[in-house]
Amino acid sequence: MKRLLVPLAAAGLSAAALAFPAAAEPTWVQDPLAPKPADAYSNAFFWLDGNGAALKKATQYHWDAKDVPKLMTTQAKSFDGKPGMTAPITSAKPGAKVKNVNLPRSLGKVFFLDRKGNYQWCSATSIQSRHRNLVATAGHCVYEDGKDVYRKWVFVPGYYQGKAPYGVYAGAYAFTTYDLDVYDDYDGDYAFVAVHNGFTLTTEKKVTAAEYKAWAGDKWIKKREITAEEFAKCKLNLGDCWSEGEDTPADLVGPDFPGAVLEKVEVNEKTYTDAKVGRGQGFKFGEPVVEQVSKVEQDAYKGPGKRGTDTHGNYTITHYYTQKWVKPGTSRKYFAADYIIGLAKDTGKLGDTVGGQGFAWNQPKGQPVYAFGYPGDPHPDGDKPFTGVTPKFCYGKTGTKTYQVNTFRVEEHQVLKCSMTGGADGGPWLIKYDNAKRTGYVNGVTSLFADQDGNNRIDLISSAYFDSETADVYNKATLAETKSLVGPNGEILY
Known part of the structure; x- marks a missing residue:
């Protein structure tokens, strides 16, 4: 897929905006997911159709046991650049409740298809942005092997047991680090995705052939068998009725x-x-x-x-x-067309609907953090304590040293003691978490899982360290504008 390295307008960057010399190597890339509303609607409808059948079919992005590394400690590294933060969105509209009230409403799952056609998901969160339309997750939950973006990528906030209480938000543009995109370097294993307005499917309605033809949203024809007498009375010029087969003797x-x-x-x-x-x-x-x-x-x-x-x-x-x-002989059968349109409802901008976490960079290590996600993989020993259906969390202080693992070109990861398994990857690490407001500051996203003591149990998770380069990627992503997909009558907006 062709990479879009065209920089966005610089107006309105947050305090984290960095200026790079003209000759400097790019630090970020942008890729299209589904910029056109019709394509985005199709992607979201794919997951919503059939009462969320595709959502229920999906499985967590899978880590094989042989891929679970042991992270190696390096010397504590000091990062250049001043620490910074952007405040969370706290004016979320009330909506469907998540089972555990202490969990952030912004938490959810991203769903996508890989190049083999597998239905997969990772964890993610809504995050503050200029247009209130941004999702933060792991880079490997957007980019397949650091190359092409996944197909039919959507975000479902508040996901719980196959339900999408706040609607489905189709990805429009993805932003990540140049090193992850080009070299599959997990020191940049994070991505920010600008999403269109969300929507839900409400009901279906029988309409006339003319209304069906003019409808821009989802639509289909139901075939209904009728008698020969009913067929004789039907108007044939609009194709409302037709016959199939012929009468033949045995x-x-x-x-x-x-x-x-x-x-x-x-x-x-x-x-x-x-x-x-x-x-x-x-x-x-x-x-x-x-x-x-x-x-x-x-x-x-x-x-x-x-x-x-x-x-x-x-x-x-x-x-x-x-x-x-x-x-056996055959008999002619007669049918009539029932014209059906599917109605959808716009659920608004992501940040207006579920709020969004703040963003932090160049923060000191060794401070308390909550890591949220939907773990679903078994441990390397085969034990499977998590279902992947409900969100979980870990709490503790991040390590004070930098960690590395050559398999993923990691040199600068931060770590947290945690037993969550695969499926939690992409989930946010929140510092300064307010349990009453359910908001904090995203200072990492789960990237790798490790078995440090060699007992075939996950006991450590890691994240890329959010530094000034992360802030630069974030600032580019926060400028991306997206659209509403559904009009006031439930139709697609082109």
Whole structure:
């Protein structure tokens, strides 16, 4: 995929904006996810359709046990640049409650398709931005192997047990570090994604053919079978009614003809007596059937069977049958079209709906932090304490030293003691977390999981250190403008 390295307008950068010499190597990249509203609507509808069937089908971004590294301690590194913060969005509208009230409303999952077509998810959070439309997550939850962006990328805040209480927000543009994008360097394993307004699917409505044709949103035709009489009364010029197939009689075939159907034909006694025994056209069909009837029924009988009486004087009709092997005929069927449109509702800008966490960079290590996410992977030993359905968190002080792991080109990760497993990656690390307001400052996102003591249990997670380069990527992302996808009548806005 072609990279967009065109810088955004510099007006309105936050205090973290950095000035780079013209000849300096770029530190950030921008990639399109679904800038056009119609494409974004299609991506979000993919996950919402069928009562969220695709959401429920998705599995966590998976770390194989062999990929769980042991992080190596390096000397504590001092980072150039002054510390900075942007305040969280605290004016979120009330909405559906998350099970644990201490969890931030901004927390959710990102869903996407990888190049193999697998349905996957990671953790993420809404974050403060100029246009209240930004999501923070791990870079590997947006970029596949540090190259192309994933397909059908969306964010679902407040995700809980297959539900999207605040709607689905389709990604428009992704921003990450140049080193992650080009070199798959996990020292830059974070991404900021500008998303369009969210929406939910509300109901469906039957409309006329003209209304159906003019509808810009989701729509489909339901095929309804009708009678030949109803078909004759239907207006054919608009294609509202049609027929399929044709009337054809059944053909006589041999018993071994593919799809041959066996029928029985009533015959007289002589025909039955002369017929052969076995399996074939005109052969006997079982033994004669003796039916007890009244005198009136016997007199009224017009068939080829034999009238008589039994030893007790009861009136009888003896029926004789031969085999008839046929290829079934067909009949014309008639249908009418019901024109259906799907109605959607705009849930507004992400930050206005669920709020957004603040952002922090160049912060000292060793301070308290909450790490949130949706862990779902088992531990390397196979134990699976998490379902991936509900959000979890870890709390503690980050390590004071810098960590590295050569497998992922990591030299400068910060760490936190935590037993959350894969699926929590991309989840925010929040410093200065206010439990009442459920807001803090994103100072990292879960990137790697480690087994430090070698007992095949995750006991440490790591994040890229958010420095001045991170602030630069964030500042570019916060300027990205996005759109509403749905109009006041539930239609797509182009």
